[in-house]
Amino acid sequence: MIEIKNIKKQFGSLQVLKGVDMHIGQGEVVSIVGPSGAGKTTLLQIIGTLDSPDCGEIIFDGVNLCKMEASRLADFRNRHIGFVFQFHQLLPEFTALENVMIPALLAGLSRREAEKNAMELLSLLGLEQRVGHKPAEMSGGENQRVAVARALVNKPQLILADEPSGSLDSRSKTELHKLFFDLRDRFGQTFLIVTHDEGLASLTDRTIHMRDGLIIS
Numbered sequence: 001m002i003e004i005k006n007i008k009k010q011f012g013s014l015q016v017l018k019g020v021d022m023h024i025g026q027g028e029v030v031s032i033v034g035p036s037g038a039g040k041t042t043l044l045q046i047i048g049t050l051d052s053p054d055c056g057e058i059i060f061d062g063v064n065l066c067k068m069e070a071s072r073l074a075d076f077r078n079r080h081i082g083f084v085f086q087f088h089q090l091l092p093e094f095t096a097l098e099n100v101m102i103p104a105l106l107a108g109l110s111r112r113e114a115e116k117n118a119m120e121l122l123s124l125l126g127l128e129q130r131v132g133h134k135p136a137e138m139s140g141g142e143n144q145r146v147a148v149a150r151a152l153v154n155k156p157q158l159i160l161a162d163e164p165s166g167s168l169d170s171r172s173k174t175e176l177h178k179l180f181f182d183l184r185d186r187f188g189q190t191f192l193i194v195t196h197d198e199g200l201a202s203l204t205d206r207t208i209h210m211r212d213g214l215i216i217s
Contacts, residue, residue: 001060002060004023004059006056007055008056016042017042020039020214022208027190028206029190030193032194032207033198033209039212039213041162044162046058047160047192049081053066060076060158079154081160082150082151082159084147084151085163088144089147090146092135094134095131095132095134096149097115097119100122100150101117102150119131121149125179130142139172140169145176148176158191159190159191164176165195
């Protein structure tokens with residue numbers, strides 16, 4: 001599904017990625033682990049087209065994303081890639097339902113269809129009683145489930161998660177980890193997860209270890 005070829009990235013004199021090669025198969029749940037500064041988050045942002053590499057290729061189902069013009073790339077990202085961050089990044093002035101609807105509206109769905117899809121996901125994630133609540137009115141675990149719903153609303157092929165359980169308590173963390181695998185089994189999506197959580201990494205289909213801008217195993 002995704003081929004990463006010789007990805008390099010430098011910020012000033014600091015070479016963060018030094019030639020990364022990776023393959024991610026359809027329906028895999030893959031974790032990336034390593035010490036701080038290993039280049040994990042930078043790699044995730046490049047795969048998600050939030051940043052561009054200095055050289056190398058990202059082949060997504062046969063399409064070279066590094067050769068795609070900016071406007072097409074933004075549309076591709078919204079339709080094919082979902083993001084879950086450590087701090088849910090919900091918009092505080094909007095309700096759970098509105099936050100989940102936003103990517104669908106950006107993709108061109110009607111308000112009625114976007115609301116229908118968002119409601120279905122929030123109900124699936126056990127949040128049907130929270131649809132009218134704003135982030136400040138919900139727990140950390142609830143906000144992170146809203147963020148997962150937002151990531152799923154356009155039915156993307158790939159979900160990228162950066163320390164998704166890092167800010168959660170033990171119970172919410174366990175529930176979120178289980179949710180990822182339940183969603184993969186239900187929808188067949190691919191998950192690539194950057195984490196320091198050894199418990200989560202041990203559950204994934206495959207763990208990629210990074211250090212000093214390189215994959216070491």
